[in-house]
Amino acid sequence: MKYWLFKSEPNSYSIDDLKKDKKTHWDGIRNYQARNFIRDEMKKGDLVLFYHSNAEPNAVVGVCEIVKEAYPDHTAFDPDSKYYDPKSKKDNPAWMMIDLKYKKKFKNPVELSTIKDNPKLKDMRLVQRGNRLSVFPIEKKEFNEILKMSGE
């Protein structure tokens, strides 16, 4: 089993939206490295930290779980979608998505600033310079450390 971190801007989709929806499909990934993680490595049962970016404050705000493994991202086929990509064909989809289930929202979000201050988390991609991936793997010990910092 693997552990992941997903970034989302709360004004487009927040942990509260996921809590309300209970489950969602993670569409709109249009980066090949992220796509490869989704397609090749994410498995049902993997746990995901949900992170708010461009937020006040930026923070890990909860946990969710992968409940469906990679399948074609249908928004790439839809000319009306902002994620439309004519290069993605139905018989050879370029982009994939997974389904996520809500698990918990932290009472105390773990802020980016405190993550940066924790030497145990210095190797996380989240705090590395220039990291722009919106989904990426994290270590089990990093996942557990964030949980510990949240007090959950």
Place this chain on the structure above:
DNA sequence: GCCAACGTTGGC
């Protein structure tokens, strides 16, 4: 709002 970082595009 600024800007550094970095992925993608397209001309050559």
Place this chain on the structure above:
DNA sequence: GCCAACGTTGGC
């Protein structure tokens, strides 16, 4: 195949 231009991400 190189690389400049451009667009996007995301912290500050």
